[in-house]
Amino acid sequence: MTDAEATAARRELEAATHRRLGVELFNHVWTLIEKPDRTASEIDDMIHAAHASRYHWSKVGTSANLGRGEWQIARVYSVLGRANRRGSTPPDASPGRRRR
Known part of the structure; x- marks a missing residue:
């Protein structure tokens, strides 16, 4: 394997890892959102996992993935009870159609 092939293989593996982590963290956050009685630790986990999912999608995702990540953070x-205006666009809305 040449250096160029090794570099390409590493990048492909890194991209797959970012995608896998983006999906797994996103789904983990939804599990915590749906949980009626979250502990303080689970609340922290939910916040950090939402941001982490968005981070991983920033490395390999489409604009739709990034929008869903922003929306999930806002959610x-x-x-x-800590809502703000950031990420208020639903994940399937076009960028020019921000709902208020």
């Missing part, structure tokens, strides 16, 4: 803060 987490909303569920916790």
Whole structure:
């Protein structure tokens, strides 16, 4: 294997890892959002996992993935009573159609 092939293989593996982590963290956050009685530790986990999922999608995702990540972060803060305007666009809305 040449250096170029090794570099390409490493990048492909890194991309697959970012995708896998983005999906797993996103799904983990939804599990915590749906949990009626979260502990303080689970609340922290939910916040950090939402941001981590968005981070991983920033490395390999589409604009739709990034929008869903922003929306999920906003949803987490909303569920916790800490809502703000950031990420208020639903994940399937076009960038020019921000709902208010």
